[in-house]
Amino acid sequence: MKYENSAEFAQKLDQQDPLAKYRAEFLFPTFTKNPPLYFVGNSLGLQPKKCSEYIQKELNNWHKWGVEGHFHAEQPWFSYHEPISKKAAKIVGAKATEVVVTHSLTTNLHLLMVSFFQPKGKRTKIICEGKAFPSDQYALETQLKFHKLDLKDNLIEIFPRKGEHTLRMEDIQSKIKEVGDELALIMIGGVNYYTGQVMDMKSITEWGHAQGAIVGFDLAHAAGNIELKLNEWKVDFAAWCTYKYMNSSPGGVSGLFVHEKHHDNKELNRFAGWWGHNKERRFLMEPGFDPIPSAEAWQLSNSPILLMAAHDASLDLFDEIGMEALAAKRDKLTGYLEFLLDELTETHKEKCSFEIITPRNPAERGAQLSILLHGLGKDLYNKISAKGVVADWREPNVIRVAPAPMYNSYTDVYQFAKVLEETILEI
Numbered sequence: 380m381k382y383e384n385s386a387e388f389a390q391k392l393d394q395q396d397p398l399a400k401y402r403a404e405f406l407f408p409t410f411t412k413n414p415p416l417y418f419v420g421n422s423l424g425l426q427p428k429k430c431s432e433y434i435q436k437e438l439n440n441w442h443k444w445g446v447e448g449h450f451h452a453e454q455p456w457f458s459y460h461e462p463i464s465k466k467a468a469k470i471v472g473a474k475a476t477e478v479v480v481t482h483s484l485t486t487n488l489h490l491l492m493v494s495f496f497q498p499k500g501k502r503t504k505i506i507c508e509g510k511a512f513p514s515d516q517y518a519l520e521t522q523l524k525f526h527k528l529d530l531k532d533n534l535i536e537i538f539p540r541k542g543e544h545t546l547r548m549e550d551i552q553s554k555i556k557e558v559g560d561e562l563a564l565i566m567i568g569g570v571n572y573y574t575g576q577v578m579d580m581k582s583i584t585e586w587g588h589a590q591g592a593i594v595g596f597d598l599a600h601a602a603g604n605i606e607l608k609l610n611e612w613k614v615d616f617a618a619w620c621t622y623k624y625m626n627s628s629p630g631g632v633s634g635l636f637v638h639e640k641h642h643d644n645k646e647l648n649r650f651a652g653w654w655g656h657n658k659e660r661r662f663l664m665e666p667g668f669d670p671i672p673s674a675e676a677w678q679l680s681n682s683p684i685l686l687m688a689a690h691d692a693s694l695d696l697f698d699e700i701g702m703e704a705l706a707a708k709r710d711k712l713t714g715y716l717e718f719l720l721d722e723l724t725e726t727h728k729e730k731c732s733f734e735i736i737t738p739r740n741p742a743e744r745g746a747q748l749s750i751l752l753h754g755l756g757k758d759l760y761n762k763i764s765a766k767g768v769v770a771d772w773r774e775p776n777v778i779r780v781a782p783a784p785m786y787n788s789y790t791d792v793y794q795f796a797k798v799l800e801e802t803i804l805e806i
């Protein structure tokens with residue numbers, strides 16, 4: 380696609396955009412004089428306008444039914460998670476039985492690792508990406524500790540090569556081979572939160588399985604951002620939060636995936652709760668955990684209905700649009716941002732340059748570009764923030780910008796580049 384650096388061109392793209400109408404389905408923040416240029420859908424997605432309606436409906440059900448709402452509300456709370464999990468499964472390329480929406484992300488990662496990190500004999504090691512998101516680091520560290528395993532010997536982090544910013548799949552492959560039969564688990568972010576790099580999850584899963592290891596992914600930055608085929612790729616397990624690209628409220632519920640090949644395995648270790656127990660017998664209150672033969676077995680508690688309602692409001696938009704259309708706009712929108720940043724760097728090269736550390740290949744990235752600022756630092760970030768840009772600063776000098784295809788426009792991206800240019804000229 381040939382892009383142009385003009386407001387008219389951006390407007391033309393907006394007019395031709397089949398998803399343009401969805402912008403009006405979202406509430407933009409009001410803390411700035413004008414609606415901000417919001418590019419942090421990778422941290423907290425915007426609120427769908429219908430969210431309050433979905434939540435209000437359940438508040439009304441609570442009012443009308445009290446405890447009877449568990450069985451008599453229009454969508455009974457007893458099984459409230461079922462249709463929601465089914466919609467979520469479509470987004471991650473899973474069968475309906477392979478996904479359940481419940482708890483929070485880090486909680487789910489722990490629950491899944493209780494089942495799927497089973498060190499035995501010399502097979503005790505975990506491979507993850509270097510500088511993983513802190514919560515994942517702490518989860519891995521304490522899982523090892525829980526099994527009385529030393530962190531230094533058993534956590535193998537893979538870093539980019541010297542002078543590079545992203546991981547090479549060949550390096551992941553050779554590390555997996557090297558660790559071989561000492562490898563118990565691979566747990567990697569499907570999309571790296573810092574660089575926006577998309578991992579080749581299909582191949583990583585194959586390489587891991589070839590060594591007899593279990594393969595799981597943290598999909599915090601992948602779910603609702605890139606197309607996933609968890610069932611087809613034979614991923615063992617995965618979990619994601621829904622408040623980033625999935626616009627489902629701050630601290631909202633998480634989704635978890637367990638491949639169907641594990642559903643009948645009653646030998647797996649579990650930290651179980653009553654909402655994972657045989658549904659017909661749940662209220663008999665008898666001892667002896669009988670896991671539901673689906674991902675639901677990992678669900679401990681009855682659903683947090685209000686958070687689930689918020690997620691449902693967003694899932695209905697995803698259902699209507701579909702990941703394919705979303706991905707098509709995502710690539711065009713991110714490509715436009717890339718084009719404008721490259722132009723800026725070309726025009727102002729005596730003053731600064733923007734090095735995009737996210738892969739240039741659209742197949743290896745989603746909606747985020749991470750920009751390394753050479754020549755200008757936090758001052759630039761603070762100044763563009765004061766002008767109504769909401770982006771994300773990471774030490775030492777990276778700005779992460781995520782144009783979300785569901786509500787960001789080409790004009791947003793154009794205006795962002797204009798604000799950047801204006802500010803460069805002022806500094």
Ligand SMILES: *Cc1c(COP(=O)(O)O)cnc(C)c1O
Nearest residue numbers: 483484485512514572597599620
């Ligand atoms: C956002 C994010 C988290 C957050 O975890 P919560 O349990 O939802 O607080 C964890 N891991 C990664 C990779 C993330 O991007």
